[in-house]
Amino acid sequence: MTLEILHVPGARAYPPRQSVFTQPFWQALGEGRLQSTCCRACGRLAFPPRPICPHCWALDPGWSALDKHGHLYSWTRIHAAPLAFAAEAPYAVGIVDLRQGIRLACRLIDRPLAPAVGAEVELLALVYEDGPLLGARVVALPPEPAP
Numbered sequence: 001m002t003l004e005i006l007h008v009p010g011a012r013a014y015p016p017r018q019s020v021f022t023q024p025f026w027q028a029l030g031e032g033r034l035q036s037t038c039c040r041a042c043g044r045l046a047f048p049p050r051p052i053c054p055h056c057w058a059l060d061p062g063w064s065a066l067d068k069h070g071h072l073y074s075w076t077r078i079h080a081a082p083l084a085f086a087a088e089a090p091y092a093v094g095i096v097d098l099r100q101g102i103r104l105a106c107r108l109i110d111r112p113l114a115p116a117v118g119a120e121v122e123l124l125a126l127v128y129e130d131g132p133l134l135g136a137r138v139v140a141l142p143p144e145p146a147p
């Protein structure tokens, strides 16, 4: 399952640390693919990618594709940003629950739909000039509560 790639001018404001171990994750994200570690001993996923399984402590991670679909667990719009991100404010950040049971935080692209708790989201790759970041876009708003 491929991610939409959104090219962003300039460099990432605060590039994430990368290691030899996480390089496959960043390489794939830059190509529009989302993957993380899946333990070969217990078969459970972990995010972010980890060399040690957080469920059974096995040292035998494999890589597995993640579904790009999920729901917005929570979100916020940041107006008073840390210095590194000040030029990008205001911007939205969300916590996304993927269908596979992974919860992650990422930047929210809030057009054309504004974020709302419970909204359906799709993850996407924000590809800057110096590398990718994970993002999400709202694709459907949650149903209105019954009166």
Ligand SMILES: [Zn+2]
Binding pocket: 039, 040, 041, 042, 043, 044, 053, 054, 055, 056, 057, 058
């Ligand atoms: Zn495990």
